[in-house]
Amino acid sequence: MKPDSYIERTNRPLQFYAVLFLIVLYVPVLFLPLFSFNDSIYVKFPLKSFTFQWYLELLDRAPVWASLMNSIKVAVTTSIIATGFGIFAAKAITRYRLPGRGPVVGFIMLPLVVPGIILGVALLVLISQLGIRLSLYTVTVGHIIVCLPFAIATMIPRFEGFDKSVEEASADLGENAWWTFWRVTFPMVFPGVLASLLLTFTVSFDEFIMAFFLSGSDATLPIYIWGQLRFPQAFPSILALASIILVVSFILVFLGQWINRGAGAGSLESTKNT
Amino acid sequence: MTQENAFISIRNVNKFFGKFQAINDVSMDIDHGEFFSLLGSSGCGKTTLLRMLAGFESVSSGEIYIDGQPMSGVPPHHRPVNMVFQNYAIFPHLNVRDNIAYGLRRQKLSRAKRREMVDEMLELIKLPEYGDRKATQLSGGQRQRIALARALILKPKVLLLDEPLGALDKQLREQMQLELRALQRTVGITFVFVTHDQEEALTLSDRIAVMSDGRDLQVDTPTRLYESPVNREVASFIGTMNFFDGTVKSVGSDTAVINVDGLGEITAPACTVSLLAGDRINVAIRPEKFLLTDQKPEGVQNCVKGHLDNAAYLGERSHYYVSVEGISQPVAVSAQNQSRAGGTEDRKRPVWLSWDNAAIVVLKDA
């Protein structure tokens, strides 16, 4: 299909709409960094002078550093476990004849759809009934459950993207299943694994609802921010903190998507040329 | 046939995709009620030309007239043409009946009338029991018929067919060729048919346009395309052809004497190209126009001696390759196996080739 054929010919109003859509999608978020450099404790126009003050103020806040470390601990653990389990799950789903595959996959993807609050209170109820104290560990368990579907969904296209016969060739050349996985399968799905690590790290790092119900006295960064939203005088430095988190998240997610562009997108890329 | 009374008239049409020129100054006329084929290898521009007739591709320059009306600026849904797509494009969410009735919506017909028309069509394509089938439950041949019915029910002035038989297996394809030809005679609509299969084009068409690299090389009846190709490209695209180099010695009123390398002096019939003495030209002879004999034949117009190089037995006929002194390529000869089996004969034995003057095709492009 040529780009200028009758069906796919240029549609100006639609192009205009698309650009407008992207602007509306991004502009509200961009106000956070904008006001984080504004030398006023009020978040309003007109802008006052430019300042780094709110960022510097963050450095002096011990709870910010503490909750940052908590978030990193949780997010690193979550991303490694979710991605690790996700590799095996994605391989099982794509490579083996599984009776009842549809319902099983649907079940695994459930956390993507179930309202966060329901998942959160259900886990809270379980944990309290087991007599376990709320801590960063309980938050991590909640995050693994939220992140596993993302990890699997990110890696499935990677496994689908290469031919099973490559693995069979390796077996034919005398490697056992374990070494076939490490020498053939893993290198081929590696971009998906890396993308999954980055994406699940970001999701966990930014996650609020599970952390809200499942964290004890140690707050993660989003919980800390939630607590500070009540204090108007803290607003500007929260803007600065939010800006940093947003920028870092955007970079990590973009990196993840970019690394994995051959796959999840792969299906998109291949349809493009038909 | 002239531009004024031609049913479809394509005038100096060009098509560019960016810098790539897909159609290069094509002009041709198609008659009313004709079965007209666009023949060429993939990428020759035949499908692009068909899509321009349908209106899916715009014309970069030039003009297409259908029934006297210029078509530029007319969107596909307002053109008096309908198309059968290469993959049939049967709507998967509709049943057979709704697929066939799809285009009738604009005609504001009564429900009963519409039903009657669809039933007629189902009868015509020999699928009367299939109206309520889902489109996804059909075989390739059935989908092809439904695509035909869906287009024909609108009684278009022109039916465009984009390699509609390409997806079918050989046996079904041959059967559908016959049905398609019969159907076209029944409905009397002008068919423009795109194919890369020369045999299919020869079987079906009243006239064929041979295309290559976006140009129309020759527009003619199947017989004339085969017997009198205008250039080497057409000659080699349709069937097998032997080519020889030669020099024009003298030109008469309706014959020309040509000195052909390896074959000697021959007298060619009048041809479409104008010749001057001293021109280097191409002479072409079809393999089946040669007569192969063991002895020097008596009383023939032309003959030459060679050695049998190779032979292939194909059942009803055999192919022979004969090397002749002064000609680099062995000459291909095809003969019916009327009395004896070929192919088993000794190689390298001397043989004689003879031919009539009428078999000679003179091509200008040497």
Add this chain to the structure above:
Amino acid sequence: MLQKSETLRGYSLLTPTLIIMAIGILVPFGILIAMSFWTQVGFGFDLTPTVANYEMAADRPIYGALIKRSLWMSGMATIATVLLCYPMAYFVAFHVHRNKMMWIVLMTLPFWTSYLLRVFAWKVVLGYDGVINSALLSVGLIDAPLEFLLYSQTAVIITLAHAWAAFAILPMYVSLEKIDRSLLEAATDLGDGPVMRFFRITLPLSLPGVISATLLIFIPTTGDYITPALLGGPDGIMIGNLIQKQFGAVNNWPMGAALAIILMLSIAAIALGFMFSTMFVRRRIT
């Protein structure tokens, strides 16, 4: 024999994930259902089964009203999101020829980042002293801040639609991209103009994507409590806020559990009803 061992190996690879999901979903839901029949006594529970929580939910109009309002608000947000995102998905599927992937990444990027911060951003935009009000004030278009912007149902609906946009685009994009272009050409060839073609071919064939987008947004947003807490004000409170309070300040977990179950059941009922009605409509429009 071979097949059996293959199935076994497949499931053994899935085991860790299935165990996590069982611990994270099945068991907690079982306990949640059980708890909804208990009674809160101080900081402990009376385990005698009773339907008192459900009776209370039925008797007090506040619960029913909040559930209705939640379903209505997230329904509006869902409709807005799907309507606004469909043209975008259509654009990328049919009119972007180069860098398609770039567009997809651009559209979905915000979805991966902090939900809390994206909602917070809207508080900054819509607030009493926020971006819109102060901008309008400083150019002199209004004399006093517009109060309806923040703390209203509209604010919640706008924010939800914005926050879930990426989730809606992907399934619709995928089903639009799958449509064979020759079907659209065939419809045009058979006499349909762009509008008829859209309603007779494009829309019915992309309906699976529209349905999944609708469910993917409607189900999770119904239980949202962050957006109403930050932007809803008293009129914009949703059932999620009430459930959260039962597990927090009110400290009546069994009541919270009962409300969560009721919410799940209402969502399931609406989702099923929606799926059946779209199947029916789908038959009618074609």
